[in-house]
Amino acid sequence: MRIVVDALPLLGLATGISRYLRNLYGAMKALNGPSDMDLVYFDGARAHQFMPRAAKPALWSKIPAALWSLPDPLVFALRCVHWLI
Numbered sequence: 001m002r003i004v005v006d007a008l009p010l011l012g013l014a015t016g017i018s019r020y021l022r023n024l025y026g027a028m029k030a031l032n033g034p035s036d037m038d039l040v041y042f043d044g045a046r047a048h049q050f051m052p053r054a055a056k057p058a059l060w061s062k063i064p065a066a067l068w069s070l071p072d073p074l075v076f077a078l079r080c081v082h083w084l085i
Helices: 016-036 057-068 072-084
Strands: 002-006 038-042
Touching (some): 016 038
Parallel strands (some): 002 038
């Protein structure tokens, strides 16, 4: 049996829902064994056979610090481009 699970919460920092889902998906895989169930992780673009790694907190803290140093009009333009793409 192939089960496709949502891996989008696993791509961010390991907090709340991402930590819960990481443990849930790990328990699902361990419960049925590798031969009974094929667990596939969908990240919004494609499906992967392995659970994605958790994000590195050090990198996530640098990004907002860099954005706070940019001028407001540039940040607004970047947000617009991000949501239009």
